[in-house]
Amino acid sequence: xxxxxxxxxxxxxxxxxxxxxxxxxxxxxxxxxxxxxxxxxxxxxxxxxxxxxxxxxxxxxxxxxxxxxxxxxxxxxxxxxxxxxxxxxxxxxxxxxxxxxxxxxxxx
Amino acid sequence: xxxxxxxxxxxxxxxxxxxxxxxxxxxxxxxxxxxxxxxxxxxxxxxxxxxxxxxxxxxxxxxxxxxxxxxxxxxxxxxxxxxxxxxxxxxxxxxxxxxxxxxxxxxxxxxxxxxxxxx
Numbered sequence: 001x002x003x004x005x006x007x008x009x010x011x012x013x014x015x016x017x018x019x020x021x022x023x024x025x026x027x028x029x030x031x032x033x034x035x036x037x038x039x040x041x042x043x044x045x046x047x048x049x050x051x052x053x054x055x056x057x058x059x060x061x062x063x064x065x066x067x068x069x070x071x072x073x074x075x076x077x078x079x080x081x082x083x084x085x086x087x088x089x090x091x092x093x094x095x096x097x098x099x100x101x102x103x104x105x106x107x108x
Numbered sequence: 109x110x111x112x113x114x115x116x117x118x119x120x121x122x123x124x125x126x127x128x129x130x131x132x133x134x135x136x137x138x139x140x141x142x143x144x145x146x147x148x149x150x151x152x153x154x155x156x157x158x159x160x161x162x163x164x165x166x167x168x169x170x171x172x173x174x175x176x177x178x179x180x181x182x183x184x185x186x187x188x189x190x191x192x193x194x195x196x197x198x199x200x201x202x203x204x205x206x207x208x209x210x211x212x213x214x215x216x217x218x219x220x221x222x223x224x225x226x227x
Contacts, residue, residue, distance in 0.1 A: 102152045
C-alpha cells in the first residue's frame with residue numbers, strides 16, 4: 001500500500017498570502033494525484049487531478065504541481081473561503097487509493 | 109444532476125454488522141464505479157473500496173478484507189456496503205462517492221451515513 005504523507009499538519013496563513021501544501025508518496029504515483037478541500041460539516045470537493053489539472057469551477061488561484069513522489073498544492077492568495085482542510089489522494093494503477101492525513105489551513 | 113442519497117444513521121453493538129445503501133440518480137448507473145470512503149470523528153478520509161456497478165466486481169482495501177462486502181442492484185440504481193464484525197473504531201461517517209470518469213478521482217459524494225458502534 002502506498003502511504004501518502006502531508007505536511008505541515010496545520011498551516012497558519014493571513015488572508016491574501018500564499019500557501020503551499022506538500023504531499024509525498026512512499027513510492028512513485030506518476031501524475032495520478034488529486035487534491036480535495038473539505039470544510040466543516042461538508043463533503044470533500046475535488047480541486048485538482050492529474051497533479052495539476054484544475055477541476056471544473058475551481059478558481060485559478062489553486063494550482064498543483066509535481067510528479068512521482070513529491071507534490072505541492074499552492075493557493076496563490078488566500079481568500080476567507082479557502083480556510084479548510086486539504087487532502088491529497090493517489091489513484092495510481094491499482095487500489096487502494098489512499099489519502100494523506102490532511103493539512104488544515106487556518107487563519108493567522 | 110448527479111445525486112447520491114444514502115440511508116440513515118445507524119447505532120450498532122460491537123460484533124454486529126451494518127448495511128449502508130446509496131441510491132444514485134442523474135446518470136447512467138452502470139457507467140461509473142462507486143467508491144466507499146469513511147471518516148472517523150475529527151479524522152481524515154479513508155478509502156475502503158469500490159464496486160463496478162456494471163459487472164458487480166469489487167476491490168477493497170486490504171484493511172477491510174473479509175469484513176466488507178459491496179453489492180449493487182441495477183434495477184433500482186443502488187449500491188450497498190456491509191461492514192461486519194464491527195468494532196468501536198469503526199465509528200465513522202461512511203460515504204458513497206462516484207468518480208467523474210478518471211477512475212479513482214472522486215467528484216460526487218453522498219451525504220454520508222453516521223455509523224456508531226457502542227455497547
